[in-house]
Amino acid sequence: xxxxxxxxxxxxxxxxxxxxxxxxxxxxxxxxxxxxxxxxxxxxxxxxxxxxxxxxxxxxxxxxxxxxxxxxxxxxxxxxxxxxxxxxxxxxxxxxxxxxxxxxxx
Ligand code: FES
Numbered sequence: 001x002x003x004x005x006x007x008x009x010x011x012x013x014x015x016x017x018x019x020x021x022x023x024x025x026x027x028x029x030x031x032x033x034x035x036x037x038x039x040x041x042x043x044x045x046x047x048x049x050x051x052x053x054x055x056x057x058x059x060x061x062x063x064x065x066x067x068x069x070x071x072x073x074x075x076x077x078x079x080x081x082x083x084x085x086x087x088x089x090x091x092x093x094x095x096x097x098x099x100x101x102x103x104x105x106x
Contacts, residue, residue, distance in 0.1 A: 001095035005032045006053065008103040017090045023099065024048035024085035034101030041086035043067045046075035047105055048085035053098035055081065061088060061097075076104050 005013045005027055015030040017023075027035035027048075039045035049072075052058050058081055064072070068087045072078050085099075 001090060001092055001097075003090070003094055004053075004096075004098040005034070005050075006098065006100045007032075007034045008101055008106070017094065019090050019092060021090050022048075022086045023050065023083075023088040023090065026090060027085060032101075034105050035085055036105055037086060039086075043071050043084060043087055046071055046084065049075050049078070049102050049105060050083055050085050050099040051079060051102065052081040052083060053100050057097055060093065077102050 001017050003015055003017045003026060013030065013032045015026060017026045022041055024035055024037040024041055028037055036047035038047045065087065068084050071084060072082055
């Protein structure tokens with residue numbers, strides 16, 4: 001599935017994601033700047049924060065689990081469309097997903 005990452009400066013990265021990998025790992029694998037993944041995907045650093053660009057997609061993604069919710073509460077600049085990239089595992093249904101990356105994660 002194709003996933004689009006948009007850096008805070010507007011630079012777009014269209015990547016071919018691998019099913020089963022997390023969004024965080026997908027960004028790292030494709031050298032997308034703006035996702036750090038400092039904790040390695042343990043839901044404990046908040047540096048894989050991204051914004052779901054299209055509101056319609058917020059409903060289509062798997063719901064936010066409690067640990068993701070708690071971590072998001074402690075993360076800078078969260079919005080209603082915030083997600084943690086390490087908690088989203090790519091499926092075929094993710095094709096066309098657009099994620100914006102926060103200014104604070106560079
Ligand atoms: Fe640390 Fe996602 S990689 S919370």
